[in-house]
Amino acid sequence: MTILDSVLLSLLATVCILPYVENKAHGTGHxxxxxxxxxxxxxxxxxxxxxxxxxxxxxxxxxxxxEKLTEENKKxxxxxxxxxxxxxxxxxxxxxxxxxxxxxRQVSINGPAGGAMYIRxxxxxxxxxxxxxxxxxxxxxxxxxxxxxxxxxxxxxxxQWGIYTDGFQSSGHFYGVxxxxxxxxxxxxxxxxxxxxxxxxxVVCAACRVPTRSSHIMIPAxxxxxxxxxxEYTGYLMSSAYTHKRSEYICxxxxxxxxxxxxxxxxxALLYNVEAACGSLPCPDYISGRELTCVVCTK
Ligand SMILES: [Ca+2]
Numbered sequence: 474m475t476i477l478d479s480v481l482l483s484l485l486a487t488v489c490i491l492p493y494v495e496n497k498a499h500g501t502g503h504x505x506x507x508x509x510x511x512x513x514x515x516x517x518x519x520x521x522x523x524x525x526x527x528x529x530x531x532x533x534x535x536x537x538x539x540e541k542l543t544e545e546n547k548k549x550x551x552x553x554x555x556x557x558x559x560x561x562x563x564x565x566x567x568x569x570x571x572x573x574x575x576x577x578r579q580v581s582i583n584g585p586a587g588g589a590m591y592i593r594x595x596x597x598x599x600x601x602x603x604x605x606x607x608x609x610x611x612x613x614x615x616x617x618x619x620x621x622x623x624x625x626x627x628x629x630x631x632x633q634w635g636i637y638t639d640g641f642q643s644s645g646h647f648y649g650v651x652x653x654x655x656x657x658x659x660x661x662x663x664x665x666x667x668x669x670x671x672x673x674x675x676v677v678c679a680a681c682r683v684p685t686r687s688s689h690i691m692i693p694a695x696x697x698x699x700x701x702x703x704x705e706y707t708g709y710l711m712s713s714a715y716t717h718k719r720s721e722y723i724c725x726x727x728x729x730x731x732x733x734x735x736x737x738x739x740x741x742a743l744l745y746n747v748e749a750a751c752g753s754l755p756c757p758d759y760i761s762g763r764e765l766t767c768v769v770c771t772k
Pocket of ligand 1: 657748762763764
């Protein structure tokens with residue numbers, strides 16, 4: 474018997490049975506009324522008990538479902554933790570881990586990774602939208618040597634040496650680059666400290682990066698970029714002399730700077746303007762003897 478049952482029975486005794494005992498002299502009719510009241514109360518008690526049992530069952534069901542959900546939630550959290558752990562493990566175990574972390578760090582410092590890269594020959598600065606990676610002086614193979622690299626490199630001014638043996642032991646020699654312009658010199662002298670001839674000035678250079686664009690192209694014989702491309706700089710095509718040894722063609726800025734200490738004639742790699750020569754080149758669109766232009770574009 475529950476507490477509720479006890480309370481109800483006590484109430485029944487107080488309200489119904491005791492008055493019945495006290496008043497039984499009043500006759501059978503009154504007795505029947507009292508019995509009916511007791512019957513009704515018993516019916517109510519039974520109904521209440523049934524409802525209570527239903528409520529208890531429902532409460533238990535809800536509790537069980539709640540516990541089940543908590544358990545599933547816990548398992549789900551553990552699974553997510555496990556996946557995160559695996560992902561980090563995979564990234565960390567990749568061989569280029571160091572590069573990745575450096576790239577991530579770079580992204581947080583300089584914005585998105587990537588960006589177009591080019592060398593601006595003849596200048597130590599980059600155009601407005603580009604950032605300077607480093608500036609230096611051009612270097613390549615001696616104009617009389619048959620071997621060595623044909624490309625021209627932008628050399629930092631402060632070399633960092635590894636293990637070395639002073640004196641020449643190897644057959645690979647590397648030189649600075651000088652201008653060799655002639656009467657046909659097409660360059661502006663606005664950045665050239667009032668000199669009249671670029672010969673025999675050293676050629677400076679700047680490594681430039683455009684963080685907001687990812688492609689770059691040097692277009693020979695053009696001074697404008699295609700639609701939707703951005704012009705980085707225009708200039709003139711230069712290379713070694715045809716009587717010398719081969720080197721690559723580079724686009725030298727139309728208003729080159731001169732290096733303060735670069736005015737002496739020291740030979741080395743030499744750069745000449747490149748003139749169009751008719752034949753396989755489609756003339757008369759190309760005109761024989763004209764200095765070829767160039768433009769560097771990014772997108
Ligand atoms: Ca010419």
